[in-house]
Each structure stands twice: as structure tokens, then as C-alpha cells.
Amino acid sequence: METNLDVLLEKAKEGHRRSLSKLITRVEGGGKEARDVLRAIWNMTGSARIIGVTGPPGSGKSTLTDKLAKAFRSRGHKVGIIAVDPSSPFTGGAILGDRVRMSDLNLDEGTYIRSMGTRGQLGGLSAACTGAAKVLDACGFDTIILETVGVGQSEVAVVHAADAVIVVSVPGMGDDVQAIKAGILEIGDLFVVNKADRPGADKVLAELRFALELDPSGAKKDAPLLLTCAAQNEGVEELLEALEAQLSQMQSSGELENRRLDRLRQEIVDIIQEEIAHRVLQPILGGTDLTPELRGFLSRREDPYAWTEAMLDKIIKQ
């Protein structure tokens, strides 16, 4: 197995797509196999910038990501795109359709697109995305765009993985209220109103500006606020420049380093949590049919709390 990994790694760094792809699959799967890959590439990572793109479904994130990637490419960057779509909590399956908007980039040597499902574990999602980004980083992709669904907790996962986050809004979605929602504003470093050719775009922009000015810390007051029409490739160059300026400023103020330290802290927490599930949860719950115990709890003959504590003490003492 060790040799296998070394071979994959060497080939991936030489530009062999399939090897790169296989490494990402290992990392996405989590556990020891993922960590073996991450340990092997650790020293080759750290130079890529990770940009998060999030927003509600239908806001044009994928189209915007496609155009942004092309703009980066025309400036000589190598771009990795990780596109995340929700997995069914019931079946575990997912339809990952973001690539549809990025057909042109398919055959470009300097772009790599990978689709991921949320797989129902939000902590795990962050780890999978960060891991995939590291593999891409180690293989020479200097700019990584992480595009996610904009429905609640996945957005938080994006923040953990990205250096800077672009929040995409769109006119006609009741955005007066959306804009004020603190969660969205807290996450974003740059704010974009896409599909700006639609009526109401200026209103959304104004609402966002108002909401950003209300931010108590004052940090968001000067956040870049832009209009784009991704489908027509309008506003994309301006967005890229605003993004580069933002990253540059974060670098010199030390903010970038702080975020990366936070990200590392979260990674450690995620690994520990994953291992706890594996080493503690599994032995307690896996394999045994708990129905007799559960019936005992239901009838109030037994107490679930004492039972659980006893099980934990037993496992942890081992």
C-alpha cells in the first residue's frame, strides 16, 4: 500500500489526472487512508489560495465559478474547482450537476473540476473539501474555488475551508430579508449580486450595503459589493480584482494567517471527532442489537444515562 501511494503521488505531481483523482477519492473517504495521503503531501501544501463561493440555489454560483476560473486561467493561474451538492439524507445518494455549467473547462490542462456530495456529515464535508484542496495544492493548482450549496450549515463548512468567501445573491428571491440574515453576512468577505440584468438588482445591492453597514464590528462596512451578470461574463474581471486586492490585504494584515490557524485547529477537532466515532461509538453501538436494553429504558426499568456512562467508562479505560 505504501508503494502504491508513493507511485500515485509521483504520477499526480507529474500531471497524471487519474492519479490525482484517485488521491482525492482516498482523502474524501476519510479515516486512516485519508490521513496517510495528507501526511505524505503535507510539506508540499500551503501555497494555494482557497476561495469559497456560496449562495442560494439558482443564484448562478456555478456559472460565476466557471467565468471566474476562466479569468484566473487567462492570468496564468492553475485552477482547481470543488463543487459541492447536497446528498440525500435518506439514500446517501446525490446528483452532482454543477459541472454542467463548466463544460468548456473540461479539457483545459490547467483546470481540474471535482464534484462532491455533502454525504450527510458536515464536519466530514469540511475535511473532504480541505483534503481535496490540499491534494490539488500539492499538484500545482495555486487557486482553488470551493463552490457550495447555500443552505445553512454547508455554508459554515465553506468558511472553515476557505481563505476568502464570496456570497452570491440574486434579485427576485425576497432578498430584503435574506440580506439581513446575519449568517450570510458573517460568512462573506465579498458580496456579489448576480443576474444583475434582472429587475431589482440595484435594490438588492442597496439592501446588502445597508445590512453590511449595520455590522457591529465594523469589519464588513468596506466589504466589496459588486454586480455581475455571469452568463454574459460581465463584472467578472472586477470581481477578480476585488478578490485579489482582498487577499493581498488579508495577507499583510495577518488576517490570512489567523484564518489558516483557525482552519488547522478545526481540522484537528474534526479528526478527533472522527476517531472518537470510530473508537468509541462503534464499539458501544456497532454489532450489538440494543433492543433488550432499549425496551428496558422505555419501560423505565432501566436508566439510559447510567447505562451510557457505564459503557463510556468501560471503553475509555481500555
Next chain:
Amino acid sequence: MEKKIRVLIAKPGLDGHDRGAKVVARALRDAGFEVIYTGLRQTPEQIVAAAIAEDVDAIGLSLLSGAHNYLFPRVVELLKAEGAGDILVVGGGVIPDDDIPGLKAAGIAAVFTPGTPTSETVKFLQENIK
């Protein structure tokens, strides 16, 4: 630790009828697969590049325009050239029964014509993907 079956569903060539492809995509998702849907008007080169980048276990090609005898084997050929001949290729759409043996000889593992229950497609993929 967690390994999902990943399938790419693509429509090669100039055919715009994607209802069937979407039905199959949905059925696979309901069976727990991750389905990378690449949409219409894909060239065989684009399909193979996407399949490799996404590390899929299988590719499902949908075609109703009649060009399957060229396009389906072309995908298989390109996969082999990229050292990815282990990716299973299946097809569906408007494909005359007479053409099926030729397609299979060219490396298409199975052809699912209109009327095939999606459960059959799911079962085939589950049984043939290691």
C-alpha cells in the same frame, strides 16, 4: 472509510432529449449512488476527461439521435487510451436491438433500452462494480 459508487451520466453528440437520462440519474441517486450529470452535447473527449477527474466507477451514455454506433465505442476507446479501461460503460436510449451485439463487442457492458425498469439498471451497476 466511506466509499460511494460514482456514475457519470452524459449525453454525447447533438441529441437534446434528456428526460430519460434525468430519470436514470434520479433512480441511481435514490439507490445511494453519487451521479455526476454532465448534460447535453458532450464530446467523447469531454466525457472521458470528466469521468477520469471525477474518479467514477461507471459511465452511462444516453443517446436518441442514432449516432451510438460511433459515439459509444469511441468513449470506450478513449478510456482505454487514458489507462481507464476499468471504468464500466453502459448505454441507453433509442438503440435498435440489432446494434446491441456490436456495441457489446466494442466494450459497452450493457444497453438499457426504453421500457427497462430503472431497478434493473441499478442492479446491474451494483453487481458489476467492484
